[in-house]
Amino acid sequence: MVKPDRTRIREPDTCVLKTLFTTSQPSASSSSRSWQWATPQIEGSNPCARGGHTATLVSSIAGSGPKLVIFGGQFNNDGVYTNLNDVYVLDVDQNLWTTPAVKGTPPEARYGHSASLVGSRVVYFGGRGDNATHFRDLHALDVAAMTWYQGPSSGGAPAARMGHSSTLHGTNLLIFGGVSGPKFFSGLHVLDLTSMAWRTQETTGPAPSARMGHTATLMDTNLVIHGGFHLPAAQQIEKTEAIGDMVKACYMNDFRVLNLQTYEWSRLRTHGSPMAPRFGHTLVLSSNDLIGFGGWHGVNTENWATRGKDKPEQPSGNDEQSNEDCMILRTGDMTWSQVTYTGVAPCSRYFHSCTTIGPHLIVFGGYDGGKPLADLVVLRETSDSKN
DSSP states (O other): OOOOOSSSOOBTTEEOHHHHTTSOOOOSOGGGOOEEEEEEOOEEOOOOSBBSOEEEEEOOSTTOOOEEEEEEEEEEETTEEEEEEEEEEEETTTTEEEOOOOBSOOOOSOBSOEEEEETTEEEEEOOBOGGGOBOOOEEEEETTTTEEEEOSOOTTOOOSOBSOEEEEETTEEEEEOOEETTEEOOOEEEEETTTTEEEEOOOBSSOOOSOBSOEEEEETTEEEEEEEEOOOOHHHHHTOSOHHHHHHTTEEEEEEEEETTTTEEEEOOOBSSOOOSOBSOEEEEETTEEEEEOOBOSOOHHHHHHTTSOOTTOOOTTSOBOOTTEEEEETTTTEEEEOOEESOOOOOOBSOEEEEETTEEEEEOOBOSSSBBOOEEEEEEOGGGGO
16 A cells, blocks of 8 residues: 655645644634645545544543544444444544554444543443433543443433533533433533532523534633524424424524533624524634534435535635535634635535544544445645745
8 A cells, every 4th residue: 555645735635634733823813714625645444434423632642642533423324224332543643543452341332422531531421322222321431541431320310312412621521402212401411520420500591492413612611502403392393384494493503601600501692694503513613713514404405415525517626615514603703704715625414523633623424414424524724824
């Protein structure tokens, strides 16, 4: 096998990871940020196509470089769904996928779980497995020792669920939202990692409604919830004449902000044209801006799934482009705009993962509306290279 060139970006849509993450620095002005979509060349055995997995960046373990840890998810082959509990590790510096030998007892196969990095351990909660089983268990993968550990008994833990969010703040792990069967959740649950005790946290202010597939982003001492999906009870739908309007209203794009010092919720008002209501998207913090990508928003599956794929009319990789599936919220003035980028954008997707390294974003997998994906693409900030 010919090894990829690790010293430069060879073509507009091809790059190596180490070069990609060391040749540019975040721009000082968020309004002038420029971006490029690129497809890294990676050796090794890559994960199979999947959605509903987690991807966790482990910055440094015992002096090694950054690692991206993929766990679980769901694979769909012609309508046959397979839940996964495998572990893949991407070595960013070496451009290499590996399947480590992991000791201990792994969690049952699942998707729609959550993951949070606590020291050298990735802590997983919940998810949905075989036979529509929803979980409320806690597991930890020690990345340094590559060993699975099972958390304490689920006494006091939130109800079993999938599609929730987990966020680490100090020594607290915050669980919000999710769904189990027909029941959607809106409560906030906190795991104290020092005592390993769960509590249901009381809050004040205009709390978010019950939802799943939302995003949860930590900004200083604030937890920012965006979007998601909530299906009304079947009885409500049966009594409604305008079913289409009701289903459309199931998709959300509202913001709620939780002050983690006072546990008070507030609404967040933004300007400009926001992301359309959706769920299964990602919203991550990059140099104090929020970058949103992907998600499902109830549009025609065939047309939606083909957006971003190669077509005769598609602009060249050097042309600047934008679309409504990649948006930036400037936190300085709370204004939405579409991300302007070069390169070939990936196809639209939902229940993918999106992880930041510096100002850059790594997107892996997800569903394109009909099938799972196995590609890894990078949205790289290139602002400084133009200065």
